[in-house]
Amino acid sequence: YLKKNFSYVKADTLQQAIKLFIQLGLNVFVLWVGALLVTHNRLSIGQLMTYNALLAYFVNPLQNIINLQTKLQSARVANNRLNEVYLVDSEFKVDRPVKSETQLIGPIELQNVSYQYGYGQKVLEAVNLRIMPNEKLTIVGMSGSGKSTLVKLLVDFFEPTEGKVLFNQQDTQTIDKKTLRQFVNYIPQTPYIFSGTIWDNLKLGNRPGVTQADIIHACELAEIKTDIEKMPLQFETLLDEDGNTLSGGQKQRLTIARALLSPAQVLIFDESTSGLDTITEGLLVDHLMALEEKTIIFIAHRLAIAKKTNNILVLENGRVVETGTHEMLVSAQGRYYQLLNH
Template sequence: MLNRRFPTFYSRPLHYEYNSPILQNINLKIKSGEKMTIVGLSGSGKSTLMKLLVNYFDVSNGEILINNLNILNISKKQLRSFINYVPQIPYTFSGTIKENLLLGNRTTITEKDIVTACKTAMIHDDIMHLPLGYDSKLDENAATFSGGQKQRLTIARALLSPAKVLIFDESTSGLDVLTEEKLIKNLMALSSKTIIFIAHRLSIARITNNITVIDNGKIIERGSHEELLKNKSLYFNLMQTQ
């Protein structure tokens, strides 16, 4: 069984077979309950690094440890019940909103749990404006909802999961800046969750104030917003473009 603490280490390069290394000299520790943001240019390796946590593909060198247990010795089902990776493009299916929220989640979830998760994800009010509320039907593409609403729906689903670690990979990209800021602050208040944001918008990094900068597959900076601005390196340059 995995316990609730979550130290994670990465080391040595990551390769796909027959290709040059994608990630190199990565050594990263993530503590239980930590909230952090990973930033970098497109193609820098941000998503690759996080997908390794849920064993989407294997490393050719190095290891990933959870409480000193190699993830290769953990079943994917157990690992992914502990770590929930939420991609940028939300997944919905034909069924009620409630059925979409409960996809892959525990059977013991109550109505109160659902409402709490949806309020945290800032989708509850949108749902209640529909004639049938949580019993409203969605088609396969959830055409009733905008892209940002679908993202918030999948965030609520992740909050209902048993996962203690949540990875949000550009999962708020469809939101306006004000809504995104309120949502991120709601997520930051979840002391029982370890949360990792992968973001292009550096406003998220500023809120978490715990930032890892990746460039060309390497971690080149770590620190707070103010510390990284003082460095006047890649993070500083990225800030100038936003």
Template structure:
């Protein structure tokens, strides 16, 4: 643990200091006695004392080697864990042309569970037409994010099928699939480099600076970038520490809009925004008629805007319809609305 590591580090630092002080004390004590007895001159004592550092420094370095070896061992273990992870591209796939999967998405009798645990998703049946806009709502743990990850192929269904234009998901090359469908998580990923480099990551070909600006305007991040001294050339560290949580989320949304994907899944991707900015951003996204969009949301104001609502409860789809229809039913969505 970190606490144990820090404790050992402090003990070793104290040990190095103790050895240095003890040797200095011994040399001065024994040397002073020899000077008193005229067996050693003061100059010789001072010379010997100064030369002592050539012995102490290597000794301290040997003691300081242990934490470095420990860190190297941990790094080696982590590296081996990464290399030990099974590749997700081991299965043989037959479909590697994006054009073949463009169109309707169907989910048939889908079940999912982790290991031997209970089903997280139970008997999910859903048809999503091309260019459709859908919002999925439900309480925490209802299976919304799990369903989204299944659509992108991050995890495999326990039972049932996911079809892209009647092609089974397991037969589609994963790289091809992810050119077609883009998952934008709640926690944004920012990479070391300029804002422009972050936006161009995974982009379609021939993206111009005008395309970058338009995507940033839709994602409501253009003004923030424009106000920075270096604009799109502003450098970011790996965590994007100079940006707020909401700015990072909007930057990743702009990146998704610049990708070649026809299907975008927004998994709580606007949770870090205030309600006014979020409302404008959702309005901008809904104006895009060329992309299929799935919004996973806790805030029901998004559901009102999309007006094509899927309600999940305990891993099942319990209601589907427009805002007016679901309110009139006085069912699960009505309960969520009432708080």
């Protein structure tokens, strides 16, 4: 990168020098020849000055031609980048038969699922898992154990290298992606806030018939209502792109409130409470656990969340090494017990 940058600076400096040389060189040439003509009474001083002033109409187009080369290069690079986007096939190109969310209500199963990025090592290997409707599950494990990859397979961000992901016996490869993503809501660690009011941000992707009372209730569950009410314009407060006026924890709670207003029956929280203090996180998790009609999957490094869920999945090097409740895994004194005590 440094070599390329150095080459660019050298080429740019050379072009600037060429432009300046042409401009000053022509000025010197015109004044030199003009001065000789004036001394021989073949040209008046006024004519020479007029000719010299009109020289700019000739020099400027020359400079623009030199500048055109860099603009053409920039246009070529921009065209290549646009084509990288436009020439990629849409993920919605293939028509899939399962288009009703009611067909997805039932257990979620992973049958012998493996996944690898490109030609690298397997991130997940022979994972078997069954999640019952309305279950509360926590996936724990060391960084790089495949936790995020596992849940992204549930939203069909990736297709499994081997095995199947099933929703109520329906393979994700046969489920319409829009239908699947209305049924499963993935909330990443890095929240997405766009330019607009807090109302606008909360209304993104809402289920039909959401009322103002529903939005306020969702904010209460997400422990963000008090923070919004302290703002000068409350729900009408304008946020810039990325919501820089909010703290990291406030942005995370705002996206959690938005997820609660979606039609999704399955909510996946991928370290979505990492920016919160332990007290606020505890209250928020308690509210989420009380949602009896939703399946909730947590990915957590803080094992305080795992203690509250009715099932825990421990991943290590892409494999499921333990499953069970907090009490069962502590008494087994296996990998979960080691994570808990370190």
